[in-house]
Amino acid sequence: MNKLFYKIITNLPGKLGIWIFKIYAGIVSAGFFLFFPKRVLMSVKFYQALFPNKDRLYHIQCAWKQFHNFTTVFTDRLGLQKSQxxxxxxxxxxxxxxxxxxxxxxxxxxxxxxxxxxxxxxxxxxxxxxxxxxxxxxxxxxxxxxxxxxxxxxxxxxxxxxxxxxxxxxxxxxxxxxxxxxxxxxxxxxxxxxxxxxxxxxxxxxxxxxxxxxxxxxxxxxxxxxxxxxxxxxxxxxxxxxxxxxxxxxxxxxxxxxxxxxxxxxxxxxxxxxxxxxxxxxxxxxxxxxxx
Structure with a gap:
């Protein structure tokens, strides 16, 4: 993620910056999921081991949730910086x-x-x-x-x-x-x-x-x-x-x-x-x- 963009978002007032960042982070997360198949496959295999009785579609959905949830690491950090x-x-x-x-x-x-x-x-x-x-x-x-x-x-x-x-x-x-x-x-x-x-x-x-x-x-x-x-x-x-x-x-x-x-x-x-x-x-x- 670009450092300059993060600094720009950080300087936006109040919750505006957080919401813009959430939208951006969601787009980035979807991009990683779609264009980095080897990394997605790594997650899918992991969830196959965690949920062996589920089908492959479920494991793919788990990987999607994992990628999406990861964005909260960054959005919560930004919220903390903005005194949220x-x-x-x-x-x-x-x-x-x-x-x-x-x-x-x-x-x-x-x-x-x-x-x-x-x-x-x-x-x-x-x-x-x-x-x-x-x-x-x-x-x-x-x-x-x-x-x-x-x-x-x-x-x-x-x-x-x-x-x-x-x-x-x-x-x-x-x-x-x-x-x-x-x-x-x-x-x-x-x-x-x-x-x-x-x-x-x-x-x-x-x-x-x-x-x-x-x-x-x-x-x-x-x-x-x-x-x-x-x-x-x-x-x-x-x-x-x-x-x-x-x-x-x-x-x-x-x-x-x-x-x-x-x-x-x-x-x-x-x-x-x-x-x-x-x-x-x-x-x-x-x-x-x-x-x-």
Whole structure:
């Protein structure tokens, strides 16, 4: 999406800009659906795995809903910038508050389910003094992604960008030190950014999937709790956050470290699968996920 156009829309008064943007985003979404058949096919195959007893037409309709719903990620961001009232309800928020209050540190494991960016903004609004670091992947030539990062940084969130080649070991050390100082580190749990990234295989929808290993390694090495965090759009201008109780990864010896990491990764995959069953059209992972 063009950065200049977004800035023009942002400067339009009140709800006028939001409505124009919604129309534009809908056109763009339809264009992607019609002219990027390989990406659509990826979504269709995913929904075949999620709804194996449905026919192909239903799976195509699911992909259409997925593409259309994805536009709300951008329209809600614009609404927030224009001071539009965005409210939320939550389950398990007290676990995060306790970690911040006691300065124990914690890993917030996000997913491409719902709108994690909106969760980050509302999180910082609710707890402005909470130290928060985000690891985010970099997509080259993606202008809207740059706006996203700038917006998060302006809200007081520290950003570490991981490109598509390889992460610096110093970035990992910085994350560990941030955790040990009592900070909260957010990592993506469901997407592999580059071929050198450490990964772990899990069971998902009766098939195999590969997810990042680093969040679980961080939890093991630092000893801090891991919180699985989902941010769902329950209705217009309304979100529902769910946060698990603190999950710890402990290993009694080096020999069983890999087993404990895999166990933690599978636990996350099970929670992700459950969330997908509740909000199937808020899955905004457009790359290959399942090993078909």
């Amino acid at each position: 009232e965005i409210s939320y309800t939550s389950s398990g928020w007290n676990h995060i508050e306790e970690a911040v209050r006691n300065k124990t540190g914690g890993i917030i494991l996000m997913s491409h389910m719902g709108n994690w960016e909106m969760a980050a903004h509302l999180f910082k609004k609710k707890m402005p003094d909470a130290p928060l670091l985000f690891y985010m992947g970099v997509k080259h030539k993606e202008q809207m992604e740059n706006i996203q990062k700038q917006s998060l940084a302006q809200s007081g969130i520290k950003i570490i960008a991981a490109d598509q080649t390889a992460s610096s070991p110093f970035d990992l050390i910085e994350g560990i030190n941030f955790l040990k100082s009592g900070g909260l580190v957010s990592l993506t749990g469901d997407i592999i950014w580059h071929k050198y990234q450490r990964s772990v295989e899990v069971e998902f929808l009766g098939q195999k999937a590969v997810i990042p290993e680093v969040p679980h390694i961080f939890a093991l090495l630092s000893g801090v709790p891991l919180f699985v965090f989902f941010a769902f759009r329950s209705q217009e201008n309304q979100y529902y956050f769910t946060i698990t109780e603190p999950l710890f990864i402990k290993s009694t010896s080096r020999k069983n470290r890999n087993a404990e990491i895999k166990k933690s990764a599978q636990r996350y995959a099970d929670l992700l699968e459950k969330a997908l069953g509740q909000y199937p059209f808020q899955w905004y992972h457009f790359e290959r996920f399942l090993k078909y």
